[in-house]
Amino acid sequence: MSLDPATVRRIARLARIGIDESDLPALQRELNGILGWIEQLNEVDIDGVEPMVGTGHAALRMREDVVTDGGVRDAVLSNAPDAAGPYYTVPKVVE
Amino acid sequence: MTYLIEGRDGPWELVVGLEVHAQVISQSKLFSGASASYGGEPNTHVSLVDAGFPGMLPVINRECVAQAVRTGLGLKARVNLESRFDRKNYFYADLPTGYQISQFTHPIIGEGAVEIELADGSTRMIGITRLHLEQDAGKSMHDQDPARSFIDLNRAGVALMEIVSEPDIRSPEEAGAYLRKLRMILRYLGTCDGNMEEGSMRADVNVSVRKAGEPFRTRCEIKNVNSIRYVMQAIEVEAVRQVEIWENGGSVDQETRLFDPARSETRSLRSKEDAHDYRYFPDPDLLPLVIEEAWVQDLAGKLPELPDAKRQRFQDEYGIPRYDAGVLVAEQATADFYETVARGRDPRLAANWVIGDFFAALNRTGRTIQDSPISADALGGMLDLITDGTINGKIAKDVFEEMLETGEAAAEIVERKGLRQVTDTGAIDAAVQAVLDKNPDKLAEYRSGKDKLFGFFVGQVMKAMAGKGNPALVNEALKKVL
16 A cells, blocks of 8 residues: 555644645655555455454443532633633634 | 326336434433533533543444334335444544444345325335434534534434335335334334434435336435435425426436425535545444343334224224224324223214314313323213213203313213203203294195205204203104104
């Protein structure tokens, strides 16, 4: 698998990362290198092997349905760069 | 009754599938211990997990899983004992983590079916493709400030069930019937309150059109429609739009659209350039969700009686018509009310009163069955007076109105106002004679063959007796004399 410049541009846009056209070739080369590295895994024969999702306890632990959290608005908003009263704010987004 | 859109070159068939987002009833959120209740001061029902702080880990809520399983059982669907969670990646200001935890490849519930009934009495099965658990997003407010949007994360992380239907729906009416039935099932199960106005149930509508016998053509998705009526309207206008495009030699683009009820049209929501690519991948924070068959069986054993079963039982047990049974089971509270009234009484009489005068009274007074001015026992008490002959059907209506106004028991009203029906044949005969004496001309007409006047005489006698005569005895007495 090899990424063309258009795909690299698209990935960047989906990730909301602005890139200069001049950086495209380098990024393309780096991403292709990573993909090539990962693709080595295709050489392993996994016929008949169940996918492994983790080690040890392999199922999700569940919690009871009780309210144990919340009511920490100051902490929640503590990193907000531009809070207004009880709200986060962001530059206007209207679709 | 096939729904067809008449195009220039002949009829077109409609193909619709619905994705319903139903907010799960639970105390806390799907993956955090913050409150899932509606309302609340902005950003107070938010944990650091919901706000997407670094290092926070999701822990699943057992009750939300149980609710999904109950719903799956109610939809006669396959319950998958192992399912998984994936990340659906997109950027939006009210999605702090940058991804929604959802189930993509391995949903908790597989194929099921819902039976719908149409106005002409016919029924159809609508297939359910799947149901999966996912997180709701927060709320953005765009009207508070000229330059900024305000974000409240109280809803972020609340559990949703996305219920996906097969593209089996063929008309706006079927879509409406499907949504109403689904909502009824959810409410019976207590897994979602089904309140579309408050947004706890919302629908995405997939619409395409085709000529009879064709495979499916390209569909459009109309997002976030928040009432059943709008869903039906949106389908109608979208289908017409698509037929026009095809007939003018164009082709429909697969895209997301928005329904604007004010202008009764759909509009493109996202340009194709920006088409979403969610880049799903398994959430590395969450192991597979594994549930036990025994637990599922336990939940199944505790399910309430569902609308279809209840309706059948009402028909069998109470001998009431299918239509009446359907009306009575539409809401669980109504069904319970009816059963209280009908217990130990004439079930048909009970059904007629509940569906007739009682529903009319609720409508008129703007009350619901929950805050009904007349209790089931009080209505039952009145029916007892009809059945044992204390009052007749006509007087019963007056007594009912009085109960509605004063909240008094039927028996008290009857005593206080002296409304006992007259079964004394002497008094009835006297009233009959008085009416005949007063209307010699009518009597002559009747005797010369104008049979229809019998009703006139009955009416006059009842009127003379202030409505309290026993109708059967009055009829009898009149027949004898005439």
